[in-house]
Amino acid sequence: MKKYIKPILLGAITALSLSCSDDFLEESPTENVSVEDVADTGKIYPGILNGTLRGIYETMLQTGTGGTDSHEDYGQKGYDVISDMLSGDLALAQNVYNRYSSIAQLVATNDFTFTKPNYTAWRYYYRIINSSNLVIKSLGGNDAVITDANREQMGQAKALRAYGYFYLTQLYIPEYIPTSKVLPIYTEANSEAQPQSTTEEVYNLMIEDLEEAITLLESYNRDEVYQINKYVAKGLLAYVYASRGEGADNVKARNLAEEVIAEGGFPITSKERATGGFNSVAENPSWMWGVDITIDNGLSLASWWGQMDYYTFSYQSFGDIKQIDLGLYNSIKDEDVRRTQFDSDETSDSYLMPIDKFYDTAKEYRGQRNIESDYIYMRVDEMYMLSAEMAAKEGLETEAKNRLKDLLAQRFDDAADYAYIDALSGQALQNEIYLQTRIEFWGEGKSFLALKRNKATLTRGANHAYLAGESMTYKDDRLVLEIPQSEIQNNPFIN
DSSP states (O other), rough: OOOOOOOOOHHHHHHHHTOOOOOOTTTSSTTOHHHHHHHHHHHOHHHHHHHHHOOOHHHTTTTTTTSSTEEEEEEEEHHHHHHHHHSSSEEEEEOTTTTTHHHHOOOOGTTOOOOOIIIIHHHHHEEEEEEHHHHHHTHHHHHHHHTTTTHHHHHHHHHHHHHHHHHHHHHOOSSSOOTTTEEEEEOSSTOOEEEEEHHHHHHHHHHHHHHHHHHHHTTTSSTTTTOOOOOHHHHHHHHHHHHHHHHHHHHHHHHHHHHHHHOEEEEEOOOHHSSSSSSSTOOOTTTEEEEOOOOOOOOOSSHHHHHHOTTTTSSEEEEEEEEEEEHHTTTTOOOOOGGSSSOOOTTTTTTSSSSTSSSSTTTOOOOOOOSSOEEEETTTHHHHHHHHHHHHTTTTHHHHHHHHHHHHHTTTTOGGGGGGGGGOHHHHHHHHHHHHHHHHHTTTTTTHHHHHHHHHTEETTTTTTTTOOEEEEEEGGSSSOOOEEEHHHOOOOOO
């Protein structure tokens, strides 16, 4: 029986509304239950905090959690689409309904008055942070002495807070410069407006939160894959270290990825599952973090599946066409199973769509109207490629090649087809790992993270409806979201 996230307690419902106010100066809106209310209730009924955590996880998949009724506003997977567009690997090839047009044209990212994505992303991730702070405060605060009874709750809350800050750093900060000031830090729920902290301070908070989360979640056996366990926390910390990009950080990121590989028990996504639809938590043991969607979650047109799946009754099948970038597609070898994930028929109306990577199980054209296909957030293959990337950057080339070949062995039938890896070294090896990362995780929200880690330059292919053929570096102003107008108006520390 499929299970789903359903916030059944008052704490879960209010967690969705906390941080909803446009005005960060409003400390405790009257329509919200206060931190003290939840803390007091939690003493009587500890399950209220588990309900609040469920509410945070529900925020990750629900529509409107960025504060709008837009069909691009549907939680984490919505920002995965945005970041994939910014990376250039996801091409908006046709735009009948005008969804994502200002993003694909890189207009919205250069104008803070655009709600999408500047305001929606800011509000969504700070909403996650604020709700996490509610749980942390209810358990005694940031420096609380943790008991066995609340280790799992505190560990998840700390990891969720770091998750929110991580994506804010990736979307709103061009690159890691320790002294740059962009993001305000909030470590107390419903707190007053805060000044912008240094990027180093934000990273220090993320690292501290995730290190503590890993410790707290050491013996946690989660009930559902949507819950963060120690392996997901290690994966998030690996991404944080890798994004900072300093030598010692690269080693730490690789070590964390290796720990997940060695200890987590997650197999590499098989060749068969690479074209299996990426639609089921139950059928993909490589998924470290995801969510089992059911019809009760109420998703339809406004959903990741609606935007990406040709077989879902929504935008992808009605003319807002999203394809793999033509240049990236042409870089996939003929013998690589991942080339078959995309429609190669130039005469087809699904040309270059991921019709054999992401699809509803029934594979009926416009068949899925109410979404029951699952969402993926992280899979173990990311750890293999992250380990390879970090090893290559630190000169551990044999180790890097071995991890890369571990994955490619599941993408090719004949080892001779990827034997060329053995001859690569230096920048050529790093470039190959970056390319294989883009191919492997196309459409999963990882390409933009890799673009920034590798300080790469992208060139849009001929199939982009906007800016086709244009090149830009990873820190181009147009690839960085703007602090939204509402935050500037309501936060006196930002001008």
